[in-house]
Amino acid sequence: MFRSSFARALAALLFVVLIGALFNADGAFFRWDTHRDMLRHISVFAILACGMTLVIITAGIDLSVGSVVGFSAVLFSILSLQKAWSPWLAIPACLTAGFLCGLTSGSLVARFRVQPFIATLAMMVFARGLAKWVSGGKKISTAVLQPDGTYKYAEAPPVFDALNAKILAENIAVVTLIFLACVLLCWVILSKMRWGRHLYAVGGNEEASRLSGVPVSAAKLFAYGTSGLFAAVAGICQAAQELQGDPEAGATYELTAIAIVVIGGTSLMGGRGSIGLTFVGAMTIGYLEKILSINAVGEASRLMLTGAIIVGAVLFQMARKR
Amino acid sequence: MPGHDVILSMKSIGKSFSGVPVLDGVSFDLRRGEIHVLAGENGAGKTTLIKILSGAHAEYQGNIFLEGKKIRFRSPQEATSLGISAIHQDLALVDSMRVLDNLFLGREKTRSRLWMDFRSQKARAREILEPLGISLDLEVPLSEYPISVRQMVEVAKALASKVRILIMDEPTSALSETEADRLFSLILRLKQQGCAIIYISHRLEEIFRIADRITILRDGRAVGTVRAEALSPEELIRWMVGREIRQQFPDRRAQLGEERLRLEEFYIPDPSGKKSYVVEDVSLRLRAGEILGLAGLRGSGKSELLNGLFGSYGKNVKGSVSLDKKPFRVLSPRHSIDKGMALQTNDRKGTGMIPGLSVAWNITLPSLKSISPLGWVKERQEESMARRQVQEFNIKISSPSQEAGTLSGGNQQKLVLAKWLQTRPRVLLLDEPTLGVDVGSKHEIYHLMNSLTAKGLAILLVTSELPELLAMSDRLLVLHRGRVQAEISREEATQEKVIRAAMGEGNVEREKRWT
Numbered sequence: 003m004f005r006s007s008f009a010r011a012l013a014a015l016l017f018v019v020l021i022g023a024l025f026n027a028d029g030a031f032f033r034w035d036t037h038r039d040m041l042r043h044i045s046v047f048a049i050l051a052c053g054m055t056l057v058i059i060t061a062g063i064d065l066s067v068g069s070v071v072g073f074s075a076v077l078f079s080i081l082s083l084q085k086a087w088s089p090w091l092a093i094p095a096c097l098t099a100g101f102l103c104g105l106t107s108g109s110l111v112a113r114f115r116v117q118p119f120i121a122t123l124a125m126m127v128f129a130r131g132l133a134k135w136v137s138g139g140k141k142i143s144t145a146v147l148q149p150d151g152t153y154k155y156a157e158a159p160p161v162f163d164a165l166n167a168k169i170l171a172e173n174i175a176v177v178t179l180i181f182l183a184c185v186l187l188c189w190v191i192l193s194k195m196r197w198g199r200h201l202y203a204v205g206g207n208e209e210a211s212r213l214s215g216v217p218v219s220a221a222k223l224f225a226y227g228t229s230g231l232f233a234a235v236a237g238i239c240q241a242a243q244e245l246q247g248d249p250e251a252g253a254t255y256e257l258t259a260i261a262i263v264v265i266g267g268t269s270l271m272g273g274r275g276s277i278g279l280t281f282v283g284a285m286t287i288g289y290l291e292k293i294l295s296i297n298a299v300g301e302a303s304r305l306m307l308t309g310a311i312i313v314g315a316v317l318f319q320m321a322r323k324r
Numbered sequence: 325m326p327g328h329d330v331i332l333s334m335k336s337i338g339k340s341f342s343g344v345p346v347l348d349g350v351s352f353d354l355r356r357g358e359i360h361v362l363a364g365e366n367g368a369g370k371t372t373l374i375k376i377l378s379g380a381h382a383e384y385q386g387n388i389f390l391e392g393k394k395i396r397f398r399s400p401q402e403a404t405s406l407g408i409s410a411i412h413q414d415l416a417l418v419d420s421m422r423v424l425d426n427l428f429l430g431r432e433k434t435r436s437r438l439w440m441d442f443r444s445q446k447a448r449a450r451e452i453l454e455p456l457g458i459s460l461d462l463e464v465p466l467s468e469y470p471i472s473v474r475q476m477v478e479v480a481k482a483l484a485s486k487v488r489i490l491i492m493d494e495p496t497s498a499l500s501e502t503e504a505d506r507l508f509s510l511i512l513r514l515k516q517q518g519c520a521i522i523y524i525s526h527r528l529e530e531i532f533r534i535a536d537r538i539t540i541l542r543d544g545r546a547v548g549t550v551r552a553e554a555l556s557p558e559e560l561i562r563w564m565v566g567r568e569i570r571q572q573f574p575d576r577r578a579q580l581g582e583e584r585l586r587l588e589e590f591y592i593p594d595p596s597g598k599k600s601y602v603v604e605d606v607s608l609r610l611r612a613g614e615i616l617g618l619a620g621l622r623g624s625g626k627s628e629l630l631n632g633l634f635g636s637y638g639k640n641v642k643g644s645v646s647l648d649k650k651p652f653r654v655l656s657p658r659h660s661i662d663k664g665m666a667l668q669t670n671d672r673k674g675t676g677m678i679p680g681l682s683v684a685w686n687i688t689l690p691s692l693k694s695i696s697p698l699g700w701v702k703e704r705q706e707e708s709m710a711r712r713q714v715q716e717f718n719i720k721i722s723s724p725s726q727e728a729g730t731l732s733g734g735n736q737q738k739l740v741l742a743k744w745l746q747t748r749p750r751v752l753l754l755d756e757p758t759l760g761v762d763v764g765s766k767h768e769i770y771h772l773m774n775s776l777t778a779k780g781l782a783i784l785l786v787t788s789e790l791p792e793l794l795a796m797s798d799r800l801l802v803l804h805r806g807r808v809q810a811e812i813s814r815e816e817a818t819q820e821k822v823i824r825a826a827m828g829e830g831n832v833e834r835e836k837r838w839t
Binding site: 194195196197199202203206207209210211212213214215216217273274 | 634636656657658661662667669674675676677678679680681685689690692693696699700701743
């Protein structure tokens with residue numbers, strides 16, 4: 003039983019869902035709304051986890067994604083709300099900014115051989131600074147200060163509503179679709195393309211890969227660049243959901259993203275794992291939080307329980323190796 | 325047997341992994357002060373047997389008696405506390421710690437169980453090292469010493485815990501001939517002190533050099549135990565393999581073709597960044613169908629020559645290289661692969677393969693471009709490529725998606741060769757192709773080298789096993805301190821000549837150049 007990591011990840015998810023069915027908060031768990039909201043809530047984290055999966059497969063880590071979320075949320079808000087850029091310009095600009103953040107940490111890791119933890123820790127601090135610098139330390143919102151000292155909320159541009167909408171008769175959130183698109187993209191890269199193969203090879207044995215002609219530096223740049231790009235995607239979604247760009251947005255999100263990847267069963271040692279595992283991991287964490295919140299478990303207990311359950315799930319994943 | 329002092333006996337040991345028997349009714353006894361060799365092919369069950377003995381496998385059938393008392397270990401710590409220590413191929417040492425700390429790793433000497441007692445550790449360390457004739461700076465991090473010294477530290481560490489039975493699993497696989505000699509004299513000294521030694525090796529000369537008795541395992545059963553003098557190498561091979569291998573090495577008749585590779589005044593700077601050369605002024609020619617053997621001691625630059633030529637150290641080399649009579653620039657491994665070179669490194673787990681990936685993915689890794697137009701991997705082509713290589717190289721796997729790291733040593737080595745020959749190389753650089761490989765697989769690799777060269781491949785061969793080098797090379801180049809010391813034809817080559825040249829003797833012309 004549970005021979006593959008995927009079967010184990012599914013089993014952990016099933017276990018959590020069963021708990022939900024048991025503690026269903028007077029049937030709330032059996033309504034689609036609950037599931038839709040869970041998916042909507044977990045999407046931003048799960049998008050980060052997709053990029054994180056690529057990086058972790060190369061035996062790296064990306065601590066900067068939370069700060070890049072904040073930076074791109076602020077940047078997107080400034081461009082859309084204050085400068086009134088068209089989303090066709092604002093979105094690519096933010097994606098480019100996130101991609102460049104990722105490339106910077108990637109080149110520190112690949113070219114200058116800085117340890118991934120340290121390179122991305124530096125980028126985490128730096129990108130948070132960037133977010134505060136471009137925003138002047140204030141939240142960027144649609145609020146306009148009136149002469150009488152009150153705020154008036156202007157209409158947000160349609161792109162905010164579009165990204166924050168629920169479609170198909172309000173049955174699924176747009177951000178969830180974006181998350182699913184990221185999963186699909188990563189799946190194609192990891193299991194169908196040469197680049198993906200190179201990521202696994204580099205994570206499995208960097209020196210052997212290099213001697214086999216694998217472009218090691220390019221593979222790492224690709225992983226960190228994609229992670230930065232996805233962080234910018236997540237930041238734009240975050241801004242749309244909050245209707246503002248908060249320079250503090252995304253703090254500690256990197257840890258949730260790592261937890262999702264790890265709970266799925268992708269090894270932090272590199273070379274093993276898949277995006278399917280990360281998807282299941284995202285569902286597991288998503289349901290866990292949802293179940294705790296519909297049962298009105300207080301925040302303190304919720305955090306402690308989440309911590310304990312992450313450990314439990316990871317131990318369960320590891321049990322395979324005797 | 326009367327007169328013999330049996331210290332350990334294992335009776336009808338059996339062990340299976342997920343229903344597959346690995347050991348079946350193996351009995352084995354060990355006498356005080358003897359060197360007992362365990363011989364057998366990869367997968368015969370040697371490693372499992374010693375893992376049971378050293379406490380690493382707690383579940384097994386049968387009984388173990390230590391000096392007549394029945395024992396059953398549940399952990400390696402229990403085995404060590406009774407004086408049974410195992411030295412595995414991967415040394416259990418912490419390179420960043422001092423030599424002293426390593427000697428007492430896990431058994432630190434303390435005062436009041438709390439404070440480190442470095443003074444008595446040092447005193448004890450000297451007590452252990454002096455009779456062994458090893459002088460080491462105890463305060464220096466272990467990483468400053470070469471692998472051969474680290475291995476001796478591992479032996480000394482076992483002695484620090486008052487070892488009665490020492491188990492050594494292929495201890496010489498990373499050592500040069502002279503280093504191995506030092507290890508052997510150390511082993512003999514331990515033997516004289518009454519320590520019993522279980523020794524695993526694939527090297528025949530080594531086995532006959534030190535063994536008192538030999539127990540042969542085949543397919544999980546003990547074929548028999550004999551005194552070493554009563555056995556000839558041919559018999560030993562036959563017992564191990566279970567079939568007749570008439571000669572240790574196949575006949576070799578080379579058909580030489582056009583010039584394939586030419587080096588002129590080739591220099592390789594020290595890859596560790598020191599301002600010196602590891603290979604200096606080497607010129608050589610290699611023709612199609614030829615195997616050119618490179619001989620030399622550890623540090624002679626033979627392995628570095630292969631790596632430098634392949635581009636492992638980057639483009640920072642000097643001298644001219646031509647491949648197929650066209651100028652060749654050393655740039656990177658990728659460039660060398662594309663131009664028709666392949667390098668099988670001397671460390672398959674470290675640099676040769678990716679243990680966590682599947683057999684198929686390992687095989688196709690350097691050739692991925694040819695089956696992934698525009699970056700999309702054609703899975704069917706990949707699968708058939710992998711299956712073809714697995715069949716051609718006779719790699720024993722359950723499926724191409726099996727993890728490469730789970731294969732036995734011989735199959736891993738064949739996997740590495742299969743991966744490189746898939747790139748259709750014109751020059752193959754082989755660095756220790758039979759390291760840690762069983763007799764049967766060795767034989768297959770020799771035949772492979774013959775059939776590949778018959779098809780026109782040119783091979784540069786580095787191996788620390790002299791008989792292998794002499795039997796397989798059409799010509800020999802002996803390196804000494806990075807320079808060519810002698811060139812010896814196949815007909816003239818003897819072990820003695822090669823060793824003398826490797827130690828720097830002979831060749832008047834060279835000596836003139838040095839002064």
